[in-house]
Amino acid sequence: MASSSPLLASFQCHSSLNITIKPMAVLNNLPKTAIQYDLRKGQNRLFHKLPSGLKMEVIEQRKEKDESENPPLVFVHGSYHAAWCWAEHWLPFFSSSGFDSYAISLLGQGESDEPLGVVAGTLETHASDIADFIESNLSSSPPVLIGHSFGGLIVQYYLANIVNKQSLGSENAFPELSGAVLVCSVPPSGNSGLVLRYLFSKPVAAFKVTLSLAAKRFQTSIPLCRETFFSSSMDDQLVQRYQDLMKESSRMPLFDLRKLNASLPVPKPMENSTKVLVLGAKDDFIVDDEGLMETGRFYDVEPVCIQGVAHDMMLDCSWEKGAKVLLQWLSGLSKPGNLSA
Template sequence: MSDSPLSGSVPVMFVHGLWIHATAWAPWQSLFEEHGYTTSAPGWPGDSATVQQTRDHAEQLNGVGIEAICRHYAALIDAMPAPPIVVGHSFGGLIAQELLANGYAAAAVAIDPAPIKGVKALPFSQLKSGWPVLSNPANRNRTVALTREQFRYSFGNTLSEEESDTLHAQWTIPGPGRPLFEDATANFVRNSPAAVDTHHAERGPLLLISGTEDHVVPQKVTEEVVKLYADGPSRTDYRTIEGKGHSLTIDSGWTEVAQIALEWIGANEANVNRTEEPAR
């Protein structure tokens, strides 16, 4: 690990993905704060303060889509003293890339990120993971919760049944269907909210991380995202983590992923703009 991380000069914002509550980032926040960072983990628009409250008021997330989520985090960042480093998982990883490309983030780490526009791969496991939502067009404007069995396939496929079921009980919340429908149709929509400027945006550094056993966002999908950035003017790095599924940010091996993110952030200290206002 770098001996001289950013010394707290750049805040870190964590962005959760579909079906997982923001408070699941608490262990990451503690670890990053031990290394001198100021952290935050705001929920999506419509999230309540706790897992149970969000489950009890899931209707507040009905119809929430990618654009609304991006605008929500952009507004929060506008109120911050400096653009943060954004660490996102799953759809949070897509949001992190959009915030970075539009000048709202100093750098970004996208972990098993939902595919951006331009990705053509659609592995069977990805389709099966999204099927609880995509199988019914009415789900576009309402929330859907994963059963234990659905969670076990999508998130917990590398875990014991006991650990997967524990994570399901502890962290899962109903998720809005709209982002999944928007992502699934991104390549057919001219102004898709899942589009990210991978070719022209001059931005801070980006790290993409893929678990090799992920069912929700298979490694092949993230590799296509890496290729989309290949000709861009800004730095993009890519790391794979063997044997990890989509639960990699919340399961018992989360520290391995967090350490990779910390090391990368420390190594890219010189590339992170600390003082200038972002170009938006």
């Protein structure tokens, strides 16, 4: 593992850019996971200190091209994942395309600290942690916030709580965004509708999903792990690699699902606010077509469904399909500072 000084130097050497960077701690203690993700070339593992004193893992990869007009990208994982799931393919892809990219491990996941209690947090606490990271490190350049699965639901809560500080004078507002992307996201009403539809229309699939996720059998069965998250063509060796990382990623459940579902649906964001891309996978074993359409209707956008990829589209065999669609959408965004929909 690299010593702390090169990491800090790497993080601070970009101070000339129009981005306010608050120094973060580097990993200088024993890893929290038995199998730690090996960073790729150009990536750094840093820590953002939250107001609570807890530290949140951030894997960052800075852009290879000097294109300052591009907004930074902040990636949020879902259940049983951590920052590493974005670092495998999408961070290298988007950094090489001119975007500073940051993948966060939510509390209790990956190398992030664990809060007190039996679950990692709530929609509000997770979104507040992300807002604190953005406010502390990216305040001068509103990012695009990208969430996968339950991470997408956290992004939706964030969207519902964005307030323009200058116009409303709120000190507790979530920082504005240049855009938001929901990747195979749990819909605004939560996962209860998904479960009910599976029970009535696909009972065998419902049993498998429950066995895989609720009973965590995906952690011990390679076929079930593949069917839940990946395409059928992914080979056993790669599935097992990701399976091992997933087993280590989530040391605490992200939410108390009963309390979560009781708090849903998420509120509607303000009209004419942040631009939203709803991105789904045709072979998604978890989020069905109706779940994807529900999310699109909620944000009044037409969802984009990628053929030939499964739920973990950022890790799947054809990961570049979703990345290219997202890159095309990003190219159509207004420059940072112009947040009109």
